[in-house]
Amino acid sequence: MMQLEFLASLWTLVGGMVVLAVFSAIADWRRQRRRNLDAAGFMPWALIQILALFAAAGAAIAALHG
Numbered sequence: 001m002m003q004l005e006f007l008a009s010l011w012t013l014v015g016g017m018v019v020l021a022v023f024s025a026i027a028d029w030r031r032q033r034r035r036n037l038d039a040a041g042f043m044p045w046a047l048i049q050i051l052a053l054f055a056a057a058g059a060a061i062a063a064l065h066g
Helices: 002-032 045-065
Strands: none
Touching: 002 045
């Protein structure tokens, strides 16, 4: 039973990281298309997207393996 709960939490982590990656992709796209070039912001959306995708891939591999 504990194994099933652990796998469910891993898949929840995968879903959350994919949602974060999609959100950061949209935010980066909006930042690239901004009208005021001086209002760039400070969030590294591309880095956040890459890290979220790596975390999602790692959690998915762990869930499939375990």
